[in-house]
Amino acid sequence: MKRFLKTHLAGLMLLTTVSTQGMDSFIIEDIRVEGLQRVAPGTVFNYLPVKVGDSFDQRLAAESIKALFKTGFFKDVKLEQDGDTLLILVEERASISSVKLEGNKDIGTDDLKKALKGVGLSEGKVFDRAILDKVEQELRRQYYSRGKYGLKITSTVEELPRNRVEVVIKISEGKVAKIKQINIVGNSVFSDEELLDAFELSTGNLLSFYTKNDQYSKQKLGADLERLRSYYLDRGHINFQIESTQVAITPDKKEIYITVNVKEGEVYKVSDVKLTGKLIVPPQELTPLVQIGPADTFSRKLATETSKAISDRLGDEGYIFANVNMVPEVDEATKTVAITFFVDPGKQVYVRRINFRGNTKTRDEVLRREMRQMEAAWASSTKIERSKTRLERLGYFQETNVESPAVPGTTDQIDVNYNVTEKPSGNIMAGVGYSQVQGIILNASITQDNVFGTGKRINFTFNNSQINTIYRIGYFNPYTNLDGVSSGFDLSYRQTNAQQMNLANYNTDVATAGGNLGVPLGEFDSLRFNLDYNHTKLKTSSNTSEQVYNFIQDNGDTFDYVTLAAGWVHDTLNRAIFPTDGGAQRLSILSTVPAGSLQFYKASYKIQHYFPIAKDLTFMVQAEAAYGDGYNGTDGLPFFENYFAGGPQSVRGFMANTLGPRTTPNPTTGFGGNLPLGGSSKLVGTAELLFPVPFMHDNKSIRLGAFMDAGNVYCGAFKTPNPDDINCYAQSSGNFMRFSTGLSARWLSPFGNLSFSIAEPLNSQPGDRTQLFQFSFGSGF
Template structure:
């Protein structure tokens, strides 16, 4: 308690001691005087005496302390009238209003929320001590943001009816920038090499986003640990950080950091041993040790070895295994002998697997994704894999797992999965716009998790400048308990190709088909599709020679049955916005020999995600595809061609415009030099993905910087074949097109939105470019 609060209490105690000189008495009544807002009952709740008690003058100190401790009163005194105890109080004022001025870096609502958390809000009792604490906390918040020129003034104004108004005025000042970071004592490594390990820096072009030039005590502590790890991972086992000095200029605008280090000598590993209760045969554990004799000592490799051994024991039910790396340092020979001491603990098994938060999705849908079974030995990898499979369903915003021990046991745990469901259904009707399709009138009903069963149904109507589509579909991911999936689709599509930036022709297509998926193992599966297509091809006055020749040879109505088979290897950690793992797909499709058209198509698509740092991911994608005709069909039908350019392939180029071009119609002279697509395709992307800066919840938004490459070709990847009758490709420079740019992806409540700004790097004369592009409703 501060002095200004202690003084009146001491005085009151002295007063109380003198006021009870007449001795003790039996309390027949208690009267409270001076109350304004606080009820009498509240005072009685805190009084340590009651009617009927024998009151002794020595108890006065206890009563006064009890009432002062409530924080409601700034003055308390006790009086006696006969056998009545009179409690006279003076209430502290209440807070009528709180105003904050001058804050820019921290929002007013955020500040008021923080003030409310420490008891300083409108309607509360005012306590000057709390206001002092608030000022200290504000300084701490601003100092952590590098604003050391901060000035805070607080004014408390008295108002009628025992109220006060609090005014907090903030002058934030400028952010203090790190001017210099010096490392003293480093002889083996340069300052530049060491400072690359630091999060803090003296500033660069990205500092406005990373804030790495703003000093923070927490960031400096983390950087010092990185510096220590840097040396320990390179054999400097006796490395020490002897001191750290942080100084700020008098104007509080610049900060200088000096770090004094002692490097020591490099130590090599002389021997590596495994000891303790190994459980698993040493022959299985030895390959997990990543460091061996004659290697330079590395704490990182030693730690990773300990974790790998512990994880291996966790697969045997010893999920609480403890593997300690014990170094034995020989200072004379500059060597270290490493002993991994294994303490497996008790083998535990899973009592129950529980799910929480799945208000709609049935337990059986979650339980069939489990790789860890109840009543079986616990396995760390199976528990984590089960979590990943729940994430990959796409039904949940978040999935967490806990493994608490069962009370009263030493060999049992429960596995609790906590999920946060997201809407998996969509009912939509409206009008939209697309760069490629123009105005779109659409209506759709889709449900990825109908009635919580995991089954998917959809009905879609779409009427745009390009397409009129009616589609109904059904998919069951678990037709059998073994995970065999099946489904069907019925669709009618009417397309105006010229409005898709392609050659001029129209198609009416009715299709019906079924699909089957067979899992091979945890990551691999086979997919089969059998589809019937009835296609009607229509010429227009602007149709090219390729369209006219195809109809002359093959007619304009086709019935064909396609059989497709594919292999998928999918190790992505999430269905949406993955951050690690990959997906590899190989598929072949061909029409059956008795069809009106005979052709085949094959493609390989590889996609991989590499975690780079916290919240930063590298995505690499590549696709190669080829198609051709067989039997009586000389080439791949042009309406089955591959296309490139646009939001889904090489961004920065107008959608579908890369590759071969049409020749003018020999009769009308129309339809020349329009994109036709190609029978082979090559595209690739490398993209750095990261969250939106300053956005607290960025799970539905992601930014990226990318390089795209790709093109489509005549035949077997030919770029110039003007003599080919069915594929005219004037010489147009490079084998592939390149572009660079930035992207944004948002899983909005109305669908997935993708936006990109790209700059083509090698556009040739005649290429159609489009720097700004977006797509809505497509998956990514």
């Protein structure tokens, strides 16, 4: 006869027991489970706190039911006794047959399903209503953070045969609630406009579609309130307070009003500044680092920067955990503040080991030779950071991070761990252009910047386009010795059809062999030297211009000459790819040796600098000036050594190489006139605002830009054309600077580097060749 031991438990009820008066405990001789469909009996036995042979009583009954409910597999459990057999009757929870999402646009279906799977709401899982409720709450949080307060979520659970359910989540996102007004109440010293300029949140502007600054977020408002507090504290208002903040939304949930109540307080001046504590370095070295002094208006920003500057200085002496606290003493009577910077250097630490992780291809020695921080030396925060910058400048890594954990069990040792993410260092480059005259133009090259992970570079170029037939091989070793002296060589043969390059009608065959040497002068400066032998053969046709014929008549059509070049480079860029800070200057001088067929020289200076103006915004400026001329019997710079401008690499919006002086027709045939020939001097410049792709702030392989280019090439020393001067050709379109503006994009794609530009010339002249869209691409390996 079955004796009832336990009532069933269902839903979210707590465990309850019934009276068992007159019931004796019994020894379990067998356990039987009924009602299972998907769950294996062994799973039930694993969770049960009893087994055959145990003495079963009411306490174990309660523990057994609690254990089975805790699994989440069952929505009902009963225990019964059949003689000496424990009978377990269960009703399984339904399994999820499918999860459907409808109406979601802001958040992708794949992303949502991945998140749902992470919390257990996915096909094949046991259905739990509590989990579905949590999912709805999380969806509301996600959409509210996007400013969609009109969100409506409807979840339906449809029962299916074989104890299954289908979950359908219908989402009505609604429109984004926009900030209609932000009010600051209680301010008198500063206007609302001044204060709101420091806010990230705004009532909206032309860039709001990108910045989302008109969409309310509790986190953004918190950050803005801290900016507001800093604004006042940096201007002497020590007792500034934000008394309250109200956020109101209209009944239709489309507009938000924010009100911030403030109490400004009075302005405090600095009465005295002291340095105390264990200074470590001489006080006279720390005093210039103090950015705030007596009689200045108190500024928390300047005080914080002072603390950081002193801490960084101590970090260069091995005290990288130095703590510099700013302690203010406020005098309410005189409205002044006495500032004391208390220096606690902590322990001096040295570097036990420098470790590299993530360099699956590049050898450790290539990274280690870039280190400015040495092992077993006192740690220097400046050297550790500079070493990171040098790794980034190699161009082998997509990302570089550094950590300096303390060595366990010690108080004076740290390890320095550099974590890098390799990127393809080989490149198969292809340049593509199009013009109505030439059609499609192709060229290609293969470069491997990190051969077998050694840091050495080889390149092979083959080009068989309408413009060039090129064969070139080159080798470069950036570390010929441990002092950083570099060396390399280049061998090349090039046949060029200048007319296909938008230039005058002539052909050149050029063979070159040369070597190069680089000598470092310091951390940021180096000298470069090149020695090259050149063999040049000129070819003409009936359409060749007067200038080319006259040059050949005076100098011949075959030339052998040796060039010597020297250059100085000052480079402080923070990385090789997509730099955001620092600059580079390059000065180079090239001259032929007097014994050759031609005697000429060339000199150029190029400067480039990047200014970080915000987290995701960088302003870049660059300029280049170049000049060349002949000497010792060579009249002017040979035309095939001229400078060129126009195209993707200089003044965008103008067809490549087409700016500058033009040719005059061949007096015999009347052909070959009004074609670009380049010039012996060049001036070009660019100003560009660089920023990431909207909605893709974390993407480190794409960068956009808004630019303005300026430049031109000239005959002689930037002088006005003189038709009687054979070295200053007719320049029908004028010799003044050309300007263009537009948008650019650069993508470090898996297939290589792609660059695009859309540019509009601002002052094109009759005869100029313009080109709205220009691009080039390559393929990485």
